Amino acid sequence: MSRSGLTSAAKGELVFTSFLFLAGVVVLTDTALLNETGTLSYVSPKVFAFAVGIMLTVLPLIQVFQIFRGNLGTPEGIEGGQLSKDVNWFSLGLAIASLVFYVVFIELLGFIIVAGVLFMGLAYALGAKRILRIAIIAFTVSIVVFFSFTELLQVPLPLGFDFLTGNSSIDQEW
Amino acid sequence: MPFIDGLLASLTLTNLLFGLLGSILGTLVGVLPGIGPALAISLLLPITLTVEPTAAIIMFAAVYYGAMFGGSTTSILLNAPGESGSVMTTIEGNKMARSGRAGAALATAALGSFFAGAIATALLAVGAPFIADLGLRLTPADFFALMVLALGTISAVMGSSVIRGLTSLSVGLAIGLVGLDLLTGTARLTFGSAYAMDGISTVVVIVSLFAVGEALYVAFKGRFGDSQVIKFKGKAWMTKDDWSRSWKPWARGTAIGFPLGVLPAGGSELPTFLSYNLEKRMAGKKAKSEFGKGAIEGVAGPEAANNANAAGALVPLLALGIPTSATAAVLLASFDQFNIQVGPTLFGSESTLVWTLIGALFIGNFLLLLINLPLIGVWVKLLKIPAPYLYAGVLTLAMLGAYAVSGNTFGMSIAIAVGILGLLFRRYGYPITPLILGVVLGPMAELEMRRAVQISNGDFMTLIEKPFSVVVYALLILGIVGPKLWPLIKKRISTKTK
Numbered sequence: 001m002s003r004s005g006l007t008s009a010a011k012g013e014l015v016f017t018s019f020l021f022l023a024g025v026v027v028l029t030d031t032a033l034l035n036e037t038g039t040l041s042y043v044s045p046k047v048f049a050f051a052v053g054i055m056l057t058v059l060p061l062i063q064v065f066q067i068f069r070g071n072l073g074t075p076e077g078i079e080g081g082q083l084s085k086d087v088n089w090f091s092l093g094l095a096i097a098s099l100v101f102y103v104v105f106i107e108l109l110g111f112i113i114v115a116g117v118l119f120m121g122l123a124y125a126l127g128a129k130r131i132l133r134i135a136i137i138a139f140t141v142s143i144v145v146f147f148s149f150t151e152l153l154q155v156p157l158p159l160g161f162d163f164l165t166g167n168s169s170i171d172q173e174w
Numbered sequence: 175m176p177f178i179d180g181l182l183a184s185l186t187l188t189n190l191l192f193g194l195l196g197s198i199l200g201t202l203v204g205v206l207p208g209i210g211p212a213l214a215i216s217l218l219l220p221i222t223l224t225v226e227p228t229a230a231i232i233m234f235a236a237v238y239y240g241a242m243f244g245g246s247t248t249s250i251l252l253n254a255p256g257e258s259g260s261v262m263t264t265i266e267g268n269k270m271a272r273s274g275r276a277g278a279a280l281a282t283a284a285l286g287s288f289f290a291g292a293i294a295t296a297l298l299a300v301g302a303p304f305i306a307d308l309g310l311r312l313t314p315a316d317f318f319a320l321m322v323l324a325l326g327t328i329s330a331v332m333g334s335s336v337i338r339g340l341t342s343l344s345v346g347l348a349i350g351l352v353g354l355d356l357l358t359g360t361a362r363l364t365f366g367s368a369y370a371m372d373g374i375s376t377v378v379v380i381v382s383l384f385a386v387g388e389a390l391y392v393a394f395k396g397r398f399g400d401s402q403v404i405k406f407k408g409k410a411w412m413t414k415d416d417w418s419r420s421w422k423p424w425a426r427g428t429a430i431g432f433p434l435g436v437l438p439a440g441g442s443e444l445p446t447f448l449s450y451n452l453e454k455r456m457a458g459k460k461a462k463s464e465f466g467k468g469a470i471e472g473v474a475g476p477e478a479a480n481n482a483n484a485a486g487a488l489v490p491l492l493a494l495g496i497p498t499s500a501t502a503a504v505l506l507a508s509f510d511q512f513n514i515q516v517g518p519t520l521f522g523s524e525s526t527l528v529w530t531l532i533g534a535l536f537i538g539n540f541l542l543l544l545i546n547l548p549l550i551g552v553w554v555k556l557l558k559i560p561a562p563y564l565y566a567g568v569l570t571l572a573m574l575g576a577y578a579v580s581g582n583t584f585g586m587s588i589a590i591a592v593g594i595l596g597l598l599f600r601r602y603g604y605p606i607t608p609l610i611l612g613v614v615l616g617p618m619a620e621l622e623m624r625r626a627v628q629i630s631n632g633d634f635m636t637l638i639e640k641p642f643s644v645v646v647y648a649l650l651i652l653g654i655v656g657p658k659l660w661p662l663i664k665k666r667i668s669t670k671t672k
Contacts, residue, residue, distance in 0.1 A: 012601070012602070013602045016598050016601075016602050017602075020341060020345065023345070023348065024344070024348075026363075027348050027351070027363065030362065030363050030365075031362070034360055034362065035360070036358065036360055042624075042627055042628050042631065042632035043623070043624040043627045043628065043632070044358075045355040045357070045358055045360045045362060047623075047624075048351075048619075048620040048623065048624075049351055049362055052344055052347040052348050052616075053348075055340065055341075055343075055344035055347070056341075056344040056345065056347075056348055059337055059340055059341040059344060060341060062337055063337055063338070066335075066337070071335075072602075072603075073334070073601075073602035073603025073604065074334060074603045075395060075600065075601050075602075075603065076391070076600040076601075076603065078391070078392055078395075078396040081392065081396045081397060081398040081561060082396065082397055083395055083396060083397075084395060084396060084397045087395055088393065088395070089394075091393040091394065092393050092394040092597075094393070095390055095393040096390065096590070096594070099386070099573070099589075099590050099593070100590065102573055102586070103573075103583055103586040103587055103589075103590065104583075106577060111574070111577075115570050115573070115574065118566075118569065118570055118573060119566045119567065119569075119570050120566075122389060122393070122562075122565060122566040122569050122570075123562045123563055123565075123566040124562075125393040126389070126392055126393055126398065126561065126562035126565050126566065127397065127398055127561075127562050128560065128562035128563060128566075137563060138566070141567055141570060142570065145570065145571065145574065149220070149574065149578075153220075153221050153224055153225070154223075154224045155220050155221070155223055155224060155578050156578075157574070157577070157578070
């Protein structure tokens with residue numbers, strides 16, 4: 001690699017590695033500022049945390065030097081598919097947006113709707129193209145999953161729309 | 175005989191049904207690309223909220239074995255290993271399928287898995303109580319040493335470099351720190367959040383690293399082509415010649431796989447790799463010419479090694495409470511959900527459960543042979559599900575799990591954050607397994623360390639005083655430095671002989 005500039009892959013890895021280093025710094029600061037509530041123990045909760053913090057700062061630091069020496073990570077392969085040369089920001093954005101929608105609206109709109117939307121968003125992001133077909137499959141899956149978990153396995157999932165009936169499951173949780 | 179009692183206990187109708195369900199689900203996830211046994215079991219973890227422990231654990235055990243059986247199908251017919259232990263099977267297996275010998279390849283894989291599974295489970299039944307007995311005599315300092323050994327060697331072996339593996343481990347350890355400290359109640363890395371006090375759920379971390387991380391990674395950087403499934407109709411069976419060429423590789427594969435499963439050697443890559451190379455070296459004249467073009471020995475050996483390895487990994491898990499692979503870590507998390515303490519005392523306190531589990535493994539192994547050989551055609555049809563739908567379905571189940579386990583927005587937001595971390599780990603070549611082991615084993619290791627120092631009135635030297643821990647740390651250094659030194663030594667030897 002030329003000294004004049006890093007490739008975009010190297011820049012990306014540099015950002016990621018620095019982020020890991022910062023996480024290590026956060027662990028160290030948090031540990032240093034700990035208020036120890038109990039002093040009955042000989043070994044304070046700081047000892048192990050400091051060790052982890054040191055590992056998480058020193059190791060990424062070594063890795064940063066590795067990046068400058070051109071020693072980059074190889075992207076992992078994909079089962080049943082191939083790595084594409086270019087990155088796909090749209091697909092990634094759509095997938096993350098579907099996930100965020102799921103988390104934000106699950107109590108309000110219920111599992112069936114948010115899981116259906118999540119399924120649709122992800123299937124489309126991963127290359128399924130016929131929207132109507134995706135929608136039919138998505139909501140069939142979410143309905144089947146909802147009832148098999150709530151009825152067969154007795155795992156409670158939110159049905160949503162509590163604001164219509166007035167008894168909010170969110171309030172009950174608090 | 176506790177073992178006979180266990181076998182009989184596992185023979186209730188409910189348990190058999192859960193075992194069958196687990197075998198089917200396990201084969202299913204083994205066959206489907208993109209879902210490994212670790213993810214499969216973590217997706218099923220929400221059922222631990224309602225199903226009783228014995229049935230659930232029998233089911234998880236069956237999934238565990240089933241995923242090993244199913245993995246060979248994709249390797250042979252699709253040339254895509256369903257999980258890392260099947261990579262070696264792909265080499266000869268897919269070539270065999272291309273030359274019209276798919277039936278024999280599938281049969282030797284299934285029978286080899288069965289054979290190895292049965293022997294290795296028997297070894298587990300004999301060996302685990304013995305090791306648990308030794309475990310009862312270990313001090314907290316010894317346990318700490320063993321955990322550091324497991325974490326260190328696996329991190330060093332898994333990644334493309336030792337630094338990457340250890341970095342992944344330290345991220346996992348940091349995630350494990352979050353929450354109230356077990357001994358003093360001090361809040362670490364919570365930043366004032368009440369939800370973070372409870373810590374970050376292991377289940378959420380595992381599910382989102384595998385399912386969310388993989389899905390985001392594929393969306394970001396992957397593309398699904400038209401996969402070419404080799405057409406296969408009829409039965410999976412072997413000729414007399416195939417039998418006589420298969421049984422020795424099965425036995426050798428089992429002999430390699432089991433001990434490497436007991437040791438923290440980083441999962442099934444190494445034993446399957448060793449078995450493949452051994453078979454290649456030991457092959458007779460006819461087989462030698464077939465290697466690279468589809469030799470049945472190259473399927474039989476690694477498949478047996480893979481299954482024996484999976485059973486071997488249960489020894490340290492059950493007897494010492496130390497997981498040595500990602501899947502074992504998930505199994506440990508499932509025991510945790512039921513408040514069952516895995517480790518040396520397990521054979522005393524929950525002996526019925528352990529023996530039922532081991533009995534269930536035998537039965538599951540047999541059920542798997544039944545559902546894999548005659549029904550192989552059904553599984554092959556599953557390979558036609560388009561990958562985008564498959565991933566979308568898995569992600570939906572994963573997020574359901576995150577909701578069911580945590581029950582709040584915090585847990586699910588963590589799932590997304592860890593998913594993005596999983597994407598970045600994959601993109602920049604960091605191994606996932608050390609992170610998971612760090613999350614699971616880190617808090618346990620810290621507890622043992624503090625117990626040890628507590629006992630010795632605050633003297634940290636206690637950690638390295640006894641010969642046992644010294645030997646263990648020496649092994650750790652050997653495990654980390656050894657792979658680096660080996661090529662150098664080899665080079666020196668070869669230059670000397672020249």
